[in-house]
Amino acid sequence: MKKEKGKFCKNLIVNLIKFYQCFINKYFKKEKSEFGKGLVVCLFKFYQHFSPEYLKEINICKGALSSYCGEEKALSRGITLWANGASDHLYEIEAPEGKEWDEVREKVEILQDSGLEMGHGIKSYVEERLYILEDVESLREITEDILMIVNGKLGLKFDPEQWENLDQKILIKIDKKLGLKPDWGEW
Numbered sequence: 001m002k003k004e005k006g007k008f009c010k011n012l013i014v015n016l017i018k019f020y021q022c023f024i025n026k027y028f029k030k031e032k033s034e035f036g037k038g039l040v041v042c043l044f045k046f047y048q049h050f051s052p053e054y055l056k057e058i059n060i061c062k063g064a065l066s067s068y069c070g071e072e073k074a075l076s077r078g079i080t081l082w083a084n085g086a087s088d089h090l091y092e093i094e095a096p097e098g099k100e101w102d103e104v105r106e107k108v109e110i111l112q113d114s115g116l117e118m119g120h121g122i123k124s125y126v127e128e129r130l131y132i133l134e135d136v137e138s139l140r141e142i143t144e145d146i147l148m149i150v151n152g153k154l155g156l157k158f159d160p161e162q163w164e165n166l167d168q169k170i171l172i173k174i175d176k177k178l179g180l181k182p183d184w185g186e187w
Contacts, residue, residue: 019091019120035088038175038182039108040150042093043143045185046115047163049086050140057082058136072130079131083119083139088187090115096178104149111142150178 036045048054061078062071069077090112095105118139123129151158154177158166168184175182 033092033183033185035091035187036183036185037092037094038172038180039093039095039178040171040174041182041184042089043147044163044166044171045089046086047143049082054082054086075132076130079136080118082136083115085119087115087119094180096180100153104146107142107146111139111146115139
């Protein structure tokens, strides 16, 4: 039990440091973002975490922890671990200004709040919040919805299957077209 509390405290401190680093970057205009900045840049980086390569982390954690804390809790811990890495890309996500982008801003806020709570919040530890695979699917659906809206409003005609093939320069160009100041970030 002592080891688990020590590990929890260590993870909490690491996550708080990450959060404050991004907070300082955002509000004190540090030039380089750590995990990306913009709308399409952040969505793309976040969306990459839905690939089978990343999602297998959930099942690895579930398998490793099932005998220790039960399948349901092990699955939730795996999802939290996955979301911890994926949601880093949501710290500096932003949406364009203007009434025509209200729907995007609302969805971005929901995605950011849900993703960061799942990956960096303490509800799963303090309130025993258990995440399920449908929670992960919900984040994927919101991400796709936002990308489809941007796709339609800008007349880009990208097929969702093409999103993974877009390169850094194109994504930054799209964010600039939206009036944002994107940054690819270090990770």
